Amino acid sequence: MAHLNATERRKARVRRSLRAAANGRPRLSVFRSSKQIYAQIIDDAKGHTLASASTMEKDVRGSLKTGATVDAAAVVGKLIAERALKAGVKDVIFDRGAYIYHGRVKALAEAAREGGLNF
Template structure:
C-alpha cells in the first residue's frame, strides 16, 4: 500500500508529464500550497532555471495580508507573480497545479495571474 506522500508525488508527476508534453517551449507556472502559505514560480524547463517567483512570505505581501493561507493571499501572490513575469519578459505560460485540485486557493491564484496579464 502506497503512503499518502507517495500518492501525491505520483499525481504531481502525472500532471507534470502531461503539461510538459503540450508546453511547446513555454515556461510553466508551478504552484505549491502548504497549510500556512502559497508559493508560485515560473520555471523554464529547457534552461532549468526560475524566471520569476512569488509567495506569501515575500516582505511586501507579508505585511498587508491577514494570513498566508486564504483565497485573498493566493490572489495577491498570483498578481505579484504575473507582474514579475512581465518584467522578465514572459507572457505565455502553462499552468502546473502539481498534486493540488484546481479549486479554492489554486484557482484564485490562477485567475489573478490571468488578470495580471499571463496567458494560459
C-alpha cells in the same frame, strides 16, 4: 517510480502531461502549504526560475493577515504576473502540481490571468 506516494504520483502525472503540451513555454508552478502559497515561473529547458512570488515576502506579509487564504493567493497571482511580464514572459503553462484546481490554487491562477499572463 516504484516507491512514490499518491501525491507524488499525481504530481508526476500532471507534469508529464504538461511537458507534452508545453511547446517550449515556461511553467507556472504552484506550491501550497497549510500556511503559505508560493508560485514560480520555471524555464524547464534551462532549469532556471524566471520569476517567483510568495506570501513569505515582507511586502506581501504586511498587507495580509495570513498566507493561507484565497485573498492571499490572489495577491501572489497578481505579483507573479507582474514579475513575469517584467522578465519578458507572457505565455506560460499552468502547473497545479498535485492540487485540484479549486480554492487557493484557482484564485492564484485567475489573478495571474487578470495580471496579463496567458494560459
